[in-house]
Amino acid sequence: MNITVIGSGYVGTTTAVVLAALHHRVFGADIDSAKVAKLKQGILPFVEPGLDQLLAEMLKTGRLVFTDQIEAAIQASDIILIAVGTPPRPDGTADISFLMSAADTIAHSINGYKVIAVKSTVPVGTNRWLADYLSRKIGDPSLFDLVSNPEFLREGSALYDSFHPDRTVLGGISQRAIQLMKDAYKPLIGRLLVTDWETAELIKYASNSFLATKISFINEMARIADRAGADVTQVAKGMGMDRRIGTEFLQAGIGYGGSCFPKDVKALIATAKELGVGAEILETVERVNQTQSDLYLRKLTEALRGTAKEPWVIAVFGLTFKRDTDDQRESPAIRIVEQLLADCQEIRILDPTVEFPSQTPWPDERKVVVCQTVEEALSAADAAFLCTDWEMFATIDWGEAARCMRTPILVDGRNLYDPETIRAAGVRYLGLGRGGVP
Structure with a gap:
């Protein structure tokens, strides 16, 4: 079968x-000639474990x-x-201009x-509207059929998810x-779930929103645990x-991010607002996520103001929204650095996907230094x-x-470490909801 995938971003390239x-x-089609030239050479425009090897094999x-x-x-x-981006507009609605451009082509x-x-x-x-739009543009509805086929790939696990899908939805x-x-x-x-267009579209949004809800829920439990002296990981x-x-998506921390x-x-x-429906749970999910990193920052600044002179030197471990990807979009780490900048002499970024200041949102900010070790x-x-x-x-x-640190303080924004082990090493451990007397 001959298949064209329009859009050579994360989803499009993986799918192709x-x-x-x-x-x-398979034809991987994109208007970005520079991106196409790199993909022809087997160079991925993003980091995804194992995909570069399979890309090289398929090109051969x-x-x-x-x-x-x-x-x-x-x-x-x-x-x-069609696997083009639908980025958010300032009002939160999805921008489907790239989709419309693909439809016109x-x-x-x-x-x-x-x-x-x-x-x-x-x-x-959108798919119902698009079917009508294409019928009018093409002039002969018998020349096409439209299917909604949402993707459910996790960055960092895209190949596994592709070859072992939880479900395939066709609307x-x-x-x-x-x-x-x-x-x-x-x-x-x-x-396999076969349904209508609207149901398939909503399955995608509902799935991601529910997973985001689990994250915000456990983060809210971390806030309660922090006051009660309980351990949120337990x-x-x-x-x-x-x-x-x-157990999935119940890892408390600084919040969710990424492109989805x-x-x-x-x-x-x-x-929901356009349909006249309240979205109180989703609004709370978003609010918890937006404020979660503030709690960690508050603990850090309180600890530093009692022990270290300003301006501070802070090492930030990780800039991507999760490991095994180079995606910095909506990363809580970005918000954290932005809020630390005013009080810091230097912020040192260490991330295996970041080698140069140009790979950060602050290429010309002298306070931000990219480290290698x-x-x-x-x-x-x-x-x-x-x-x-x-x-x-x-x-x-x-x-x-x-x-080697001037002030040995560690803020564990992902609950990676055992607090007692860190304290035994002579480092002050700061977390949220990790037990002990509140």
């Missing part, structure tokens, strides 16, 4: 590589081709997957029957199109033993703030670290 591995002929087979000639790719394909290029599948996360009602009204999509994904179909463990709850959860929660709140980041520092639980930070010898 995986479909090529299923022995389809000849089944995977990247191109900026989108019209030709559309005409050569049976299925067209398809309408202009179509030369026979195509299945058009929307993988992009779009507001509820549409054409059985012909649904069957072609089943054929395309076979044998990776997993648990609370989460006890909750997770209940199969109805489970913040955007999708905002978009679902906006959709733990020792460099901690030398004469007043505190270390763990923001991302990269594996490299789990093996730090904090006994050695305490001797």
